[in-house]
Amino acid sequence: MRAATATAHPNIALCKYWGKRDRALNLPTNGSLSLTLAPFLTTTTVRWGVEADAVVLNGRAAEGNEARKVLAVLDLLAPGRPGVEVDTSNNFPTAAGLASSASGFAALVVAANAASGAGLDHDALAVLARRGSGSATRSLDGGWVTWARGMRDDGLDSHGVPLAGADHWDVRMLVAVVQAGKKAVGSTEGMNHTQATSPYFAPWIVSAEADLPDAADAVRARDLERLGRIVERSAMRMHASMIAADPPLCYWQPGSLQVLAAVRDLRARGVSAWATMDAGPNVKVLCAAGDAEAVRAALAEVASRVEVLSPGGPARVVSATA
Numbered sequence: 001m002r003a004a005t006a007t008a009h010p011n012i013a014l015c016k017y018w019g020k021r022d023r024a025l026n027l028p029t030n031g032s033l034s035l036t037l038a039p040f041l042t043t044t045t046v047r048w049g050v051e052a053d054a055v056v057l058n059g060r061a062a063e064g065n066e067a068r069k070v071l072a073v074l075d076l077l078a079p080g081r082p083g084v085e086v087d088t089s090n091n092f093p094t095a096a097g098l099a100s101s102a103s104g105f106a107a108l109v110v111a112a113n114a115a116s117g118a119g120l121d122h123d124a125l126a127v128l129a130r131r132g133s134g135s136a137t138r139s140l141d142g143g144w145v146t147w148a149r150g151m152r153d154d155g156l157d158s159h160g161v162p163l164a165g166a167d168h169w170d171v172r173m174l175v176a177v178v179q180a181g182k183k184a185v186g187s188t189e190g191m192n193h194t195q196a197t198s199p200y201f202a203p204w205i206v207s208a209e210a211d212l213p214d215a216a217d218a219v220r221a222r223d224l225e226r227l228g229r230i231v232e233r234s235a236m237r238m239h240a241s242m243i244a245a246d247p248p249l250c251y252w253q254p255g256s257l258q259v260l261a262a263v264r265d266l267r268a269r270g271v272s273a274w275a276t277m278d279a280g281p282n283v284k285v286l287c288a289a290g291d292a293e294a295v296r297a298a299l300a301e302v303a304s305r306v307e308v309l310s311p312g313g314p315a316r317v318v319s320a321t322a
């Protein structure tokens with residue numbers, strides 16, 4: 001039996017992924033760009049070569065679909081593999097409404113690669129992480145990461161690629177929690193429904209692809225105003241496509257609108273703060289490190305809880321035993 005432990009941070013998309021061109025392979029209809037965020041962290045230990053498969057999530061045996069998805073990724077890594085134990089835990093509250101699937105599948109593939117001795121390189125691991133959860137392909141790397149749509153049917157050209165490291169630009173991402181708990185409609189279901197029924201899905205894809213090179217330039221130039229405008233409109237256009245689905249899909253709660261209004265107020269007062277939202281009601285806010293306290297104070301007036309996150313490093317192996 002060989003064991004390895006790896007860690008990975010979650011990421012938040014600045015230019016969103018919403019839509020699959022291949023559901024089985026988790027291939028996106030459009031590219032995306034994200035920021036990997038600390039101190040939130042998933043730690044995963046994989047024991048390779050045990051009697052029977054077992055998956056433990058935050059101290060409890062995972063069942064059904066959760067366990068199946070984890071084991072399916074291991075089957076792809078090493079067809080005909082031996083029994084494997086996976087023990088994974090998050091240091092962040094699921095109540096923060098941050099997707100733990102991104103950091104979870106990134107930590108899983110890195111730990112399993114080390115424990116199995118499979119020796120996959122970065123891109124192969126990023127492709128494998130994508131199979132578990134699309135956004136996980138962006139959590140292999142630290143800092144600013146792009147995920148291209150790719151052109152190949154097998155998806156080998158569609159995975160996370162580092163754009164700039166965590167120390168490139170000292171920004172903050174604040175998470176304003178307006179409602180804790182599990183999302184009502186999962187991201188895969190939400191995307192498929194939007195894609196199948198929204199007349200705004202096609203224009204969303206055009207707009208999302210067009211934003212990517214501009215957003216990458218703004219990151220390279222450390223131009224918060226330019227990046228922030230793209231970030232906020234990317235999220236609003238993604239949500240517009242869902243709200244126009246049939247029946248409509250709306251993740252927003254009254255509290256979400258209050259946070260969005262607080263962000264606009266901050267900008268009216270000269271603070272460069274920019275909102276983004278994922279498949280849930282919570283709002284994430286991008287700002288300069290020096291403005292984080294002012295932004296936190298403003299968000300705390302309308303949100304039930306506020307987390308302040310900073311750019312984080314890549315997924316990595318922290319220990320391995322033969």
Ligand code: PMV
Nearest residue numbers: 013016017134135187278279
């Ligand atoms: O890959 P998933 O299932 O975690 O979907 C991610 C969807 C969004 O969070 C809404 C957007 C994104 O790019 O992360």
